[in-house]
Amino acid sequence: LNLNLWDCGGQEAFMQNYLESQRDNIFSNVEVLIYVFDVDTSQTDKDMENYTNSCEALRENSPNAKVFCLIHKMDLIAEDQRDKVFQSRE
Numbered sequence: 001l002n003l004n005l006w007d008c009g010g011q012e013a014f015m016q017n018y019l020e021s022q023r024d025n026i027f028s029n030v031e032v033l034i035y036v037f038d039v040d041t042s043q044t045d046k047d048m049e050n051y052t053n054s055c056e057a058l059r060e061n062s063p064n065a066k067v068f069c070l071i072h073k074m075d076l077i078a079e080d081q082r083d084k085v086f087q088s089r090e
Helices: 012-020 023-027 044-061 079-090
Strands: 032-038 066-072
Touching: 012 023, 012 044, 023 044, 032 044, 044 066
Parallel strands: 032 066
Antiparallel strands: none
16 A cells, blocks of 8 residues: 655645646646645635646546545534535535
8 A cells, every 4th residue: 555645735835836846746646635625714715726726637647536625624613604604615
C-alpha cells in the first residue's frame, strides 16, 4: 500500500502554487480527493473557485479518481441552523 497525503489548504498563496506550478505532480495518479470546506469561511466564492480548479486538474490528470467533499466546523453551527447554512452554501 502506497499512501501519499497532500494538505493543499491554508493560505491562498499556497493554493495558487499547488494549482499552477505543481498541478501535474499533485493531481497525477490520484485515487481519492477529499476536499474540505470550512463552513465558517467568508470566502465562499474563492473556495468554490479552488474546488472547481482542483476538480479540473483531477479530470486532466486522474480522471477515474473519486471525490468526497467534507464540511468542517459544522459543530460550531447551532443544530437547528445547520440545514439552513448547508443549503445556503450549495
